[in-house]
């Protein structure tokens with residue numbers, strides 16, 4: 001066959017590069033590893049945010065840290081301090097630049113820019129194969145973030161929700177933003193086709209990234225997000241189009257679905273990142289879960305020469321996610337009320353602890369009892385069969 005590697009990382013996005021970084025900082029650094037992507041140009045196209053207690057990953061690359069958050073609650077805007085879970089933003093450009101440079105410095109790691117046509121494997125010979133237009137590359141394990149495993153496994157999705165958004169990085173001449181406070185969710189009550197809100201990351205008093213975000217099944221036209229952003233800047237800050245320059249745009253669609261995380265694409269080919277189903281279904285946050293997944297993989301390879309399978313959620317958190325998806329899908333208005341009550345009745349550190357799945361059962365119950373219970377009763381009843389299907393996977 002073709003060229004042989006110990007491991008192949010197919011896809012050099014957040015998951016593939018995080019895995020490469022983790023391997024470079026482990027005893028696997030001397031293995032022969034290929035990292036392949038159809039496009040290795042550095043891209044300033046994603047801002048990854050996450051909350052974290054303790055030392056954050058990629059600490060030196062953190063673009064901004066906030067310890068105060070603003071949300072729209074049932075009684076209007078509230079601002080709270082984040083003592084346990086500060087919020088961090090990291091730019092994809094900085095992340096890719098750092099990790100690609102580190103890969104290039106290591107003689108046993110190789111980068112290849114090429115489309116991947118197909119991934120195949122042979123369980124008998126314990127080999128996996130990556131097909132490019134020029135070559136077939138051979139390895140013991142492929143870690144892939146390129147192909148949708150659900151197309152193979154035909155898993156159905158009951159709540160096909162997506163988080164879709166368009167962001168503007170803007171610059172203004174006067175100081176308007178409070179750069180110490182970011183806005184997590186400022187709801188748009190005029191939007192009826194899903195849960196919609198604006199998310200504001202102020203970098204300085206004169207620069208910010210604003211994203212108009214929707215949780216819904218259907219994507220809207222680009223102009224619609226732009227109209228919403230323009231209206232928000234006018235209503236909230238009194239800024240008209242001549243008052244700001246749009247320096248960069250950021251668009252994204254993230255799955256918020258009730259499908260189980262599938263560890264294997266085919267034998268010896270592991271799914272990682274979004275394709276590995278690690279996204280938290282009810283929030284769309286993925287970045288920190290990717291870090292946990294790649295740590296597991298490296299740990300397993302070191303100890304047992306087999307990647308450890310990462311299960312992103314315990315059963316009870318799968319249930320909470322499923323119930324919330326049911327409510328968002330069937331009644332976005334009720335979902336908005338739930339979010340607002342959640343923010344009104346709990347400290348944001350507690351909310352982040354719960355969403356991080358760090359909470360204990362009594363803390364979960366406290367959170368659940370702080371929001372309207374009727375929509376949940378309906379959701380529990382209506383999604384019980386689906387929970388049985390996905391719960392134990």
Ligand SMILES: Cc1cc2nc3c(=O)[nH]c(=O)nc-3n(C[C@H](O)[C@H](O)[C@H](O)COP(=O)(O)OP(=O)(O)OC[C@H]3O[C@@H](n4cnc5c(N)ncnc54)[C@H](O)[C@@H]3O)c2cc1C
Nearest residue numbers: 011013014015038048049115116146252273274285286287
């Ligand atoms: C704009 C945006 C902002 C986001 N912000 C956040 C956030 O703030 N916090 C958070 O937790 N999550 C966020 N997410 C969700 C998630 O963290 C990101 O989508 C993350 O990039 C997922 O990493 P990944 O490696 O799974 O996929 P990707 O980063 O998309 O990487 C997949 C890679 O595979 C390559 N590829 C695909 N097909 C082929 C092929 N056939 N051949 C060769 N290469 C191929 C692509 O070029 C790409 O580089 C965001 C997502 C987007 C889109």
